[in-house]
Amino acid sequence: MNDEQLIGEALAEAQRGLADGGLPIGSVLADAQGQVVARGHNLRVQSGDPTAHAEVVCIRNAGRRRDWRELTLVSTLSPCVMCTGTGLLFQIPRVVVGENRNFMGAEDLFRERGVELTVLDDERCIAMMRDFIAAQPDLWHEDIGL
């Protein structure tokens, strides 16, 4: 899959989370051939775990492995500083982001550490997050630690 297709997979994850009453943020990890190796979506509401952001859940689901440096982390929304730190710990070299208009994460930190970051500015991701923040501002602010 190419980056646009991978964002489509992350978006499907986000929509699963939304359907379950959670935050609509989704993530996938893809290998060098563009095959999805793990998926995840934000589970804060569903599990009560404040660290269960989409990217952390996706990396958790990827399990114990040694090929992190060949993977691409894909997220519907610009990764926060926790998710950025998680990508940096595992030395994931490439990150694809759906949008950073509704929330700008720690993109500078990824770039400072040499990670290749692509922001697709995807209209579907923008609309999904905008609508969610308008509908559930308290849940959103809790999720980003405010």
Add this chain to the structure above:
Amino acid sequence: MNDEQLIGEALAEAQRGLADGGLPIGSVLADAQGQVVARGHNLRVQSGDPTAHAEVVCIRNAGRRRDWRELTLVSTLSPCVMCTGTGLLFQIPRVVVGENRNFMGAEDLFRERGVELTVLDDERCIAMMRDFIAAQPDLWHEDIGL
């Protein structure tokens, strides 16, 4: 409890992890009165979750709350970039570290963002981690993403 006593609590968590065959790294969160509000230890081996560092597990165990900005995060070992990012997301203002001789985490990132960081250079923490790294180097390197 004071910082030395809190490190003693984190050390007890680390020893629980070691007794279960895991990495001996422990963490607690304390409130402004020095009372422990959450505990955790590294669970990578026990759970197969690569994000289950002591500090992340401790914050996970703390659950959904709004008092992060009054808490102190205590860890036997200097927090890695993932755990640092997690503390920053929740705007935890104070971090107490047992030691940074066996591993230097992202302390600069904490300091850059205005977090008050205290390193106790605790001999028990140093010896525990040194002995573990000597005994299980592969497990240690996997844990820090190498």
